[in-house]
Amino acid sequence: MLLGALALLVSACNPFGLGPDELPSSLSDGDRSRINEVVGNFFAGVDAYNPQLAGDSMVTPGEIGIEDFSRMVLQIGALQSAELQYGYRVVEAASIDEAAGVVRASAATGLGNVRLELARRGGQWRVVRAPDLTMPVDQAPYRFETHITNTFQQATGPFTVVGELENVGDSPWLVISLAGYLEGPDGRTLRVDQSGLITRPFVSPGEPLPFRIDLALPEGTEFSEDAFRIVPNFRLERGADREILATGLTVDPAVIEGTPDAFSVTVSNGEDALRAARLIAYVVAEDGRLLYVYQSGDFNVAAEGSITTDVPGPPPEAATDASQIRIETWGVVPQPSG
Numbered sequence: 001m002l003l004g005a006l007a008l009l010v011s012a013c014n015p016f017g018l019g020p021d022e023l024p025s026s027l028s029d030g031d032r033s034r035i036n037e038v039v040g041n042f043f044a045g046v047d048a049y050n051p052q053l054a055g056d057s058m059v060t061p062g063e064i065g066i067e068d069f070s071r072m073v074l075q076i077g078a079l080q081s082a083e084l085q086y087g088y089r090v091v092e093a094a095s096i097d098e099a100a101g102v103v104r105a106s107a108a109t110g111l112g113n114v115r116l117e118l119a120r121r122g123g124q125w126r127v128v129r130a131p132d133l134t135m136p137v138d139q140a141p142y143r144f145e146t147h148i149t150n151t152f153q154q155a156t157g158p159f160t161v162v163g164e165l166e167n168v169g170d171s172p173w174l175v176i177s178l179a180g181y182l183e184g185p186d187g188r189t190l191r192v193d194q195s196g197l198i199t200r201p202f203v204s205p206g207e208p209l210p211f212r213i214d215l216a217l218p219e220g221t222e223f224s225e226d227a228f229r230i231v232p233n234f235r236l237e238r239g240a241d242r243e244i245l246a247t248g249l250t251v252d253p254a255v256i257e258g259t260p261d262a263f264s265v266t267v268s269n270g271e272d273a274l275r276a277a278r279l280i281a282y283v284v285a286e287d288g289r290l291l292y293v294y295q296s297g298d299f300n301v302a303a304e305g306s307i308t309t310d311v312p313g314p315p316p317e318a319a320t321d322a323s324q325i326r327i328e329t330w331g332v333v334p335q336p337s338g
Contacts, residue, residue, distance in 0.1 A: 043088035049080035143169030164208035246331035277331035292318035
């Protein structure tokens, strides 16, 4: 009697007799309802700019893949800075891919349709692949064109991608961060890395944002420009944003001929208060093509004072075909702590 009651209970809870990670042979109305709910919860986390909340509807980052999950986290951060939300509506289509062991779904949102993959884990439907959350070009609050000007493998380091993002829109940006990632043939993220420098904090219409992204590619991975993607984290400039920017900093010399192993430059502060400055060095070819970009650490320049600092030359791999190094400086008004 007891065994019979248990069997009836199991049958009631699991009418299809499925294992906890097993897909049904077809999607019932109940399955579609539960999938719709899971996808809705996922986008609720995205629109709250909360990767952890979105992750509650997913399998673990380890199963998804750390690089794919990291890419999604960066994309959610970019959405937050742009103040965009997906505005989930409904799963328009869902079908079982038996060969892949997933359900492929198309979610209708205010930013267009998003493709997702789901499966059952522990008896619950879960998103099993981090979807591409790239902002649609026609919905993004800014416009840019990507120009890759140089790529090379450092002798004892990462693969380096150098280029410019040209502001082809009508609004200036405040640059928060920049990242790039490389996709594999199956669309999965092979590697994602953030840029370690901000060359210009503000980019006006018609101006370029020079960048360098160092990718720690897995051994044996070949770089392809067609598979390289940028994750821009920008916010549109607001009225008072530039008040924190130093306006009286100059650098001398502004051009270094050739590519010496090291050189010295002097940064002067023409303002009546201390400023925090940094140097940006651009390695360019004779035709003006950007080959490499790097920066100094931040340093303070006293009111109406100057400071001379030594700057290392670029790595040899970046100096091939180089003609000169152009130096810029920018800085900020130090803010009181607390």
